[in-house]
Amino acid sequence: MDYSITLPAFQKTVTLRELLENDWLIPRKVRHFLRIRRNVWRNHQPIKFHEFVYANDLITLRIEESDYTYQKVNSGLKENLHILYEDEHLIVLNKPAGVKTHPNQPTETGTLLNDLTAYLSDQGTQPYVVHRLDKETSGIILFAKNPLVLPILGRLLEKKKIHRRYQATVWGKLSSDCTINKKIGRDRHDRRKRIIDPKGGKPATTQINVYQMHKNTSEIYCTLTTGRTHQIRVHLASIGHPVIGDPLYQNKKAPRLALHAYEMELFHPFTQEKLTITAEPGLF
Structure with a gap:
């Protein structure tokens, strides 16, 4: 499949190799196939990797979808x-609470990926999972619409260039902003859960900003610099302020988990347009 991208007016003059590797973060394997198959064109003319590209050039890449594995759902x-947002490469959705991101078995239905598959089939394409939200969490979630952009978005996540901000309501009065730096690992006694694990866990950082305090609860914003499973939930429970309605990390009942992925900010991988997307109405 061919993908055509017009370079922005502020694009610096670089070689095609530099564009693919440094600007677009295209993985080495994909760059290798593009080069040996001569599957790149500039303004409809073949271009080699050492040649230069310029602002407003039309760059066309041919991706063999057989190079990627896709599990049909x-x-x-x-x-x-x-x-919330859609273009030819990305689609951003507002996930309801109680809906899974994707099926665990090919025959499973009722997940966000199932519904998105139906929507994109009209466009002759299919969705690719970039990241996940817990079933109980609502809010912003990003999917790729083609295999070209999928690994690029994955690398942006790894490089912490996709910023995510959450809303949460927690038990107790959280009186001041704070940063939680605690390693997170698996709970050996319950495969569903994660725990604070200073020795064997993976580094995790959550920035907490207090929005409003009430008699027994606090409304807060959480900004992630890492994306560990259950990170916000585990971190907040570890400081004595678990998220209201959390079925795993607190015992009080509530209608739902009070955690909402409220905002996502990134620069578009190809146009470099700054995208700031919010999922209204949120929790507060």
């Missing part, structure tokens, strides 16, 4: 989707 109901 059943189509769901496209009417269920709440789309």
Whole structure:
């Protein structure tokens, strides 16, 4: 499949190799196939990796989809989707609480990926999972619409260039902003859970900003610089302020987990346009 991208007006003059590797973060394996197959064109003319590209050039890449594995899933109901942003490469959704991001088995239905598969089938394409939200968490979630951009978005996440901000309501009065730096690992006694593990865990950092305090609860914003499983939930429980409605890390009942992925900010991988997307109405 061919993908054509017009370089922005502020694009610096660089070689094609530098554009693919440094600007677009295209993985080495993909760059290798593009080079040996001569699957890159500039303004409809073949271009070699050492040649220069310029502002407003049209760059066309041919990606062999057989180079990527894709597990087919059943189509769901496209009417269920709440789309926040979409272009030919990305789609950002507002996930309802209680809906899984993707099926664990090929025959499973009722997940966000099932519904998105139905929607994108009309466009002749299919969705690719970039990251996940817990079933109980609502809010912003990003999917790739083609295999070209999928590894690029993955690298942006790894390089902490996709910023995510969450809303949460927690038990107790959290009186001041703070940063939680605690390593997170698996709970050996419950495979569903994560724990604070100073020795064997992976580094995790959550920035907490207090929005409003009430008699027994606090409304806060959480900004992630890492993306560990259950990170916000585990970190907040570890300081004595678990998220309200958390079925794993506190015992009090509530209608739902009070955690919402409220905002995502990134620079578009190809146009370098700054995207700031919010999922309204949120929790507060």
